[in-house]
Amino acid sequence: MPDKNNNLILKSLKSLLVLMFLLVSFFIAMPNPTHGEYADIILNERSQKAGMRPVIFSHWFHRIRYRCKVCHTELGFKIKITENNISMSDLFEGRFCGACHNNETAWGLENCMLCHSGRMGLSTGIIQDPEPGGPR
Amino acid sequence: MSKLLRSNSFIILFVTFILTGCDLVIMAAVEVTDYYEEFEKNAANENQDLNASNTDPNSGEVNSSNTTEQLLNPVVKPWEGPWVRLRQDLIHDPDNPIFELLQEPGEPLHKLPGAEGGNLIDWELARLSGMIEPRETLDPDYQTETLDLDVFLDTNGSLPVVRFPHSTHTEWLGCNSCHDELFAMKTGETKFTMVDILNERACGACHGKVAFPINDCFRCHDTSHARYKKLIQINKEKLRREIERSNAG
Known part of the structure; x- marks a missing residue:
């Protein structure tokens, strides 16, 4: 009898382990909840408080047209997102994005929704590789 | 039971x-x-x-x-590729009235040369081959610098030596993006490890965020120890000749 009980406990433990393993693997296999394109930047320091959608800046779009140094040296964008403190008044005065988005080089600032196109509730940050272990 | x-x-x-x-x-x-x-x-x-x-x-x-x-x-x-569609990327709002005007990432990217990780694009190859012609300055009078100087890092490690090409980096970036906030001007003065890079310091400020990610090991660790020794010798000889010339002249 004690042997049988031991077996029972062992077996139940085994089944529990299997269940745990499967549950964990199931949650790991779930896709990443936020997955934009690599290096997309979400800016939501001021937008949502002012009732606008967060800004999504896509590096891939701008990288085809301009080199990094145009924005990060000539226009004075800092490498780290949090070090930049940009407001719409800066843009209207022709600084940062406003240097190009002035209806001459690129479309003007009155096209709000082209930039303010993110989902509400997103926090400021950069989209990184969803699978750092290898290609998608 | x-x-x-x-x-x-x-x-x-x-x-x-x-x-x-x-x-x-x-x-x-x-x-x-x-x-x-x-x-x-x-x-x-x-x-x-x-x-x-x-x-x-x-x-x-x-x-x-x-x-x-x-x-x-x-x-x-229609393009095919692994790039996420805007409707499914969970960051763009499909209820945006002008959502349809936004460009899909895969639309231009599927035409460019591929690489592993990141945007899955070899941006430098795309630039060199003329597939993209990214502008260098906005103001035509603004002057940018380029520098052709290779710096070798991790010369005593077990992996191949890292060759840092200033040439490709200065084609894309300005000097002030790295110096002196991320790296000191003098070689070897800023000490960092792969852990720093993983924690978004040193090279990790861009590589893994915008530039190609660090799972592409041998794109940086690309110079064998033997080749590194040869390159150093060649550089030394060049320097000697230059010094001799300057002395003679």
């Missing part, structure tokens, strides 16, 4: 398999519905073309309405 337990674990297995199966099916269904509209459109366009080609030889005349329609709405071949 043992039978019951076995059957229990069997049920658990079965249920989890079904759940994972459902998950996969839902993911596939989302993708399929997205592609479906485009394929339907294409099929319609192809049918139009076929009809036009069937009627043309019989009548001997070109159907003008069809051709004008085709000119106004050219058949855009």
Whole structure:
């Protein structure tokens, strides 16, 4: 009898382990909840408080047209997102994005929704590789 | 009892398999519905073309309405690739009234040379081959610098030596992006490890965020120790010659 009980406990433990393993693997296999394109930047320091959608800046779009140094040296964008403190008044005065988005080089600032196109509730940050272990 | 337990674990297995199966099916269904509209459109366009080609030889005349329609709405071949569609990327709001105006990332990116990780694009190759021509300055009077100087890092490690090419970096970036915030001007003064890079310091400020990510090991660790020794010797000889010339002149 004690042997049988031991077996029972062992077996139940085994089944529990299997269940745990499967549950964990199931949650790991779930896709990443936020997955934009690599290096997309979400800016939501001021937008949502002012009732606008967060800004999504896509590096891939701008990288085809301009080199990094145009924005990060000539226009004075800092490498780290949090070090930049940009407001719409800066843009209207022709600084940062406003240097190009002035209806001459690129479309003007009155096209709000082209930039303010993110989902509400997103926090400021950069989209990184969803699978750092290898290609998608 | 043992039978019951076995059957229990069997049920658990079965249920989890079904759940994972459902998950996969839902993911596939989302993708399929997205592609479906485009394929339907294409099929319609192809049918139009076929009809036009069937009627043309019989009548001997070109159907003008069809051709004008085709000119106004050219058949855009749908791109295929691993890039996430805006409708499914969970950061763009599909309720945005001008959502349709936004460009899909895969639309331009599928034409550019591929690489592993990141945007899956070898941006430097794309620039060198002339596929993209990114502008260097906004103000035509603004002056930028380039520097052709290779710096070798990790010269005593077990992996191949890292060759840092200033040339490619200064083609894209300005000096002030790295110096002196991330790196000191003097070689070897800033000490960092792969852990720093993983924690977004040193090279990790860009590599892994915008530039190609660090799982592409041998794109940086690309110089064998033997080649490194040769390169150093060649550089030393060049320096000697230059010094001799300057002394003679």
